Amino acid sequence: MKPGSPQPSDNTIKEVSIDCVMFGFHADELKVLLLKWNEIDWSLPRGRIFKSEPIAEAASRVLKETTGIQDVFLQQFHTFGAADRYQNYTVDQKNRLLDNKSKEGIEHELFHESIISIGFYALVDFGKVTPNLTGSYQWCEISAIPDLLFDHNDMIELALVALRKDLRYLPIAKLLPQKFTLREMQKLYETILNRTFDRRNFHKLLMSYDFLIKLPEKKTGTANKSPHLYQIDLEKYETALQDGISY
């Protein structure tokens, strides 16, 4: 939960929380959204589930409450247990968080910590999230994630494994703005898969799926020759994803 967010009320599930690994893509790098607790401690956005609420809806609501953005692609990837998470706090963390507690009354959050945690990853357009940041959230390059609270470092790692594994069936384009260049798409795949593609072959492959619409406009403001902009034909995209997209 976000510091200062409402206490879980009686109609939430007590022993389970939802944790979200929110992926964004910017400057050829994969990023994760982190939530700031104090000058040192960070965690993933998280929240609780209402008793009458489907899990997927809860995940969606949690993201909306914490980041303000809606209509995000969310995918459940793993459920974490592993006993008493209180054990996971270092002495230093504990002290800092307790300090925080007296100010913000988050004792319940910390010391009646959920035991089970359902992990979701989200694919979002980086540009859509940045404006809503209040300073207590921050995008963090995936290779430079600091030590996080709870087992959130493990979660990010597993989310990335799941992301790579599911790639064939994932609407990966949700990580891009609505209009994008083929180059951006290629960089995205290259970043996630940590390999390179031949530009011509990548172009050919993508086009063979027939879900890209070449727009009449070109991207302006770039260095050198202006590339064409493309858009997703959502219907065809979904069909293609059903069958899986090879790479």
Add this chain to the structure above:
Amino acid sequence: MKPGSPQPSDNTIKEVSIDCVMFGFHADELKVLLLKWNEIDWSLPRGRIFKSEPIAEAASRVLKETTGIQDVFLQQFHTFGAADRYQNYTVDQKNRLLDNKSKEGIEHELFHESIISIGFYALVDFGKVTPNLTGSYQWCEISAIPDLLFDHNDMIELALVALRKDLRYLPIAKLLPQKFTLREMQKLYETILNRTFDRRNFHKLLMSYDFLIKLPEKKTGTANKSPHLYQIDLEKYETALQDGISY
């Protein structure tokens, strides 16, 4: 939980249960192990998690407690929420289960039902499980599953989808006895994927992975020519699975 099994004690997690879809393979068919509540009602094997227990261990223990078998390959595939499962009972089911209750005292199980359920699937050697059946368990052909309690029909469906999706990285051989023929392996793949393979090409492909050990023995008692028996080289198998096995 199994009818008549111990009440959840204070050191179990109350709001979460584990449900297991146990796959077996016999007579060229994929089967699932079902648990009998009474003459009509069936469910998947299920159980609770101790507060200090890792989820994977809990799943393993649950299967051991319910079926007696150990050292099973278990894979978490989805976590189910969806509100009040009590709503899922039909009037008839409710009556039968309440009758049962008075005899067996399982009221708690039914009406303080876990809200969240972590689904695992298991791959087991069909031959290893049959002998332990007491009559309250039964293998059921996947295409002939009756209406089950809770949302267990949905779970089986999703487990199968996950099984197919994960196939490249799964030790699918765990569904076969230790020594098996190539034909059996092929039938297994064909059954799961619902397609056929060319016998010679399948042979060639499997052999190219180098994790099969051709045994000197042949399978006896079969009609016609005796096929060779093969065994898995576990170490090489795991390596191959890391990279994924194509088909």
Add this chain to the structure above:
DNA sequence: TTTTTGTGCGTAAAAATTACACTAAGACTT
């Protein structure tokens, strides 16, 4: 002994993947 069924190994055809080189457009420099 003959028939039936399935194994085991090969080769040929088809399909998918990979490698590779030039021209054009816009931005920047002088």
Add this chain to the structure above:
DNA sequence: AAGTCTTAGTGTAATTTTTACGCACAAAAA
């Protein structure tokens, strides 16, 4: 305004992978 530089955009051939299929032989059944 001309020249330079960087990136966009495109097709074809070589290679590898996948698929199709022929045939000899072994074992069990008739």
